[in-house]
Amino acid sequence: MKKNILLFTSVFLMIQTLPAQENKVVAQEYPLTKMQQQNRTIVQMASEELSKSLPKKVDNYTTLLKIKGKEETLVYLFEINTGAKSDEAVQKEDRTRMQQAVTNGICHTSKHFLDAHINMTYIYRSAKSKKELFRFNVKREDCGFLD
Numbered sequence: 001m002k003k004n005i006l007l008f009t010s011v012f013l014m015i016q017t018l019p020a021q022e023n024k025v026v027a028q029e030y031p032l033t034k035m036q037q038q039n040r041t042i043v044q045m046a047s048e049e050l051s052k053s054l055p056k057k058v059d060n061y062t063t064l065l066k067i068k069g070k071e072e073t074l075v076y077l078f079e080i081n082t083g084a085k086s087d088e089a090v091q092k093e094d095r096t097r098m099q100q101a102v103t104n105g106i107c108h109t110s111k112h113f114l115d116a117h118i119n120m121t122y123i124y125r126s127a128k129s130k131k132e133l134f135r136f137n138v139k140r141e142d143c144g145f146l147d
Contacts, residue, residue, distance in 0.1 A: 036072060039118050043069035046113075050074075063127075073119040073137075074110075081127045090126070091133055098124070102136045107143035114140040 047069035056064045058078070066077040082090045106120045113120065117140060124134040 035117070039072045039116060040069070042116070043072060043074055043118055047074055062124075070121075072117065073121050074113065075121045075123065078122065078124045079127045080124050080133060082133075087126050087129055087131050087133060095134060098134055099136055103138050103142055106136075106138045110138075111143075114138070114143060 047067045050067045054064055054066060058064055061081050061083075063079045064076060065079055068075050068077075080090070085093075102122050106122070107114070110120055119140075120138045122134075122136045122138070123132060125132050
């Protein structure tokens with residue numbers, strides 16, 4: 001009797017696991033070249049769509065002039081009205097603060113792009129001299145996202 005119950009239980013368990021094994025989906029990694037190609041397309045489409053409303057005033061000092069796609073990176077070009085400050089003073093005094101604020105902002109507002117391994121570059125130039133003041137490149141790794 002114990003043997004029959006053990007045999008019945010074993011057969012029952014085997015039958016229960018058969019359909020589960022048949023329905024398993026094999027996960028395959030998306031080939032890197034295909035993902036890069038897809039990301040380039042997304043970057044191009046996103047930059048074209050986002051650029052439609054530019055230039056756009058961000059705050060009292062900053063204007064977003066242009067967004068362009070470059071390979072797997074969205075490049076944002078901003079112009080800053082630095083007032084009486086020289087370009088050198090702005091670069092020296094504001095770089096660290098700006099980099100922290102920009103990186104934090106990108107990590108929160110562009111998480112979907114970063115999760116897809118699309119990078120962000122923010123370029124700030126002087127409204128007076130047109131000289132580049134800052135360039136911040138942000139990748140997913142810079143945000144400390146956990147999978």
